[in-house]
Amino acid sequence: MIRVRGLVKRFGGDIVLDGIDLDVPEGALVALIGPSGCGKSTLLRCLNGLETPDSGEIEIDGERLGPGNAARLRGRVGMVFQSFNLFPHRSVLSNLTLAPRVVRHRSREQAEADARLALARVGLSGFESRAPATLSGGQQQRAAIARALAMAPRAMLYDEPTSALDPERVGEVLAVMRDLDAGGMTQVVVTHEMRFVREAADTVVVLDHGRVVESGPAAEVLAAPRDARTRNFLGSMQ
Ligand code: ADP
Ligand code: MG
Numbered sequence: 145m146i147r148v149r150g151l152v153k154r155f156g157g158d159i160v161l162d163g164i165d166l167d168v169p170e171g172a173l174v175a176l177i178g179p180s181g182c183g184k185s186t187l188l189r190c191l192n193g194l195e196t197p198d199s200g201e202i203e204i205d206g207e208r209l210g211p212g213n214a215a216r217l218r219g220r221v222g223m224v225f226q227s228f229n230l231f232p233h234r235s236v237l238s239n240l241t242l243a244p245r246v247v248r249h250r251s252r253e254q255a256e257a258d259a260r261l262a263l264a265r266v267g268l269s270g271f272e273s274r275a276p277a278t279l280s281g282g283q284q285q286r287a288a289i290a291r292a293l294a295m296a297p298r299a300m301l302y303d304e305p306t307s308a309l310d311p312e313r314v315g316e317v318l319a320v321m322r323d324l325d326a327g328g329m330t331q332v333v334v335t336h337e338m339r340f341v342r343e344a345a346d347t348v349v350v351l352d353h354g355r356v357v358e359s360g361p362a363a364e365v366l367a368a369p370r371d372a373r374t375r376n377f378l379g380s381m382q
Pocket of ligand 1: 155156160179180181182183184185186187
């Protein structure tokens, strides 16, 4: 579903992504881990067309990402951020219908029907008319996931989706990603929730200084990391 070859991204003189290769098969849940500043967010932003690579290739669902189709492909890849980013002055339902109506020219009826289905998938049926500020952090993040789902994406990207949540709210967001995984959604998750990675991810990819230093089945990589940089990083997580 997602194929990356030789991806390079520089900011000023700094090489932030230094030749990344990545394959995300359809239906996989891939965890992206690594120390702060190693390039995880930049990689996700490149996959979503929010950053333009300096070189290398990105293919989404068989289509090469380039200047001509970045906006269209962005709609195929949903992105969820640490800080929810719901529109504060719109109801939950209106948060979900805005992009489908404006970008996809859906009718109000169709957009609302799709939005209700997306809310049901994240366990938020009945929250349609609520203002985002009246929801808990976990509910807001689930609404943000539903907003991405309402665009019918081919894949979902999450950048530390539980890092801003109270500990007792983390599980409900992880549970949504597990449900989507069970339903066959392709997902890439940047997270520090190592138990979730071990239990739910198919593959873990370890980044360090803009390079993939190790990747493989999550249980294997976490139990017996081969690279010293992976061992250092996992040691720092305890
Ligand atoms: P991570 O998400 O793994 O913590 P990031 O992808 O956010 O890492 O950042 C990787 C490096 O790129 C960091 O050194 C960061 O300061 C730098 N960086 C990220 N975005 C920008 C930007 N827009 N301009 C300049 N430097 C940036
Ligand atoms: Mg980051």
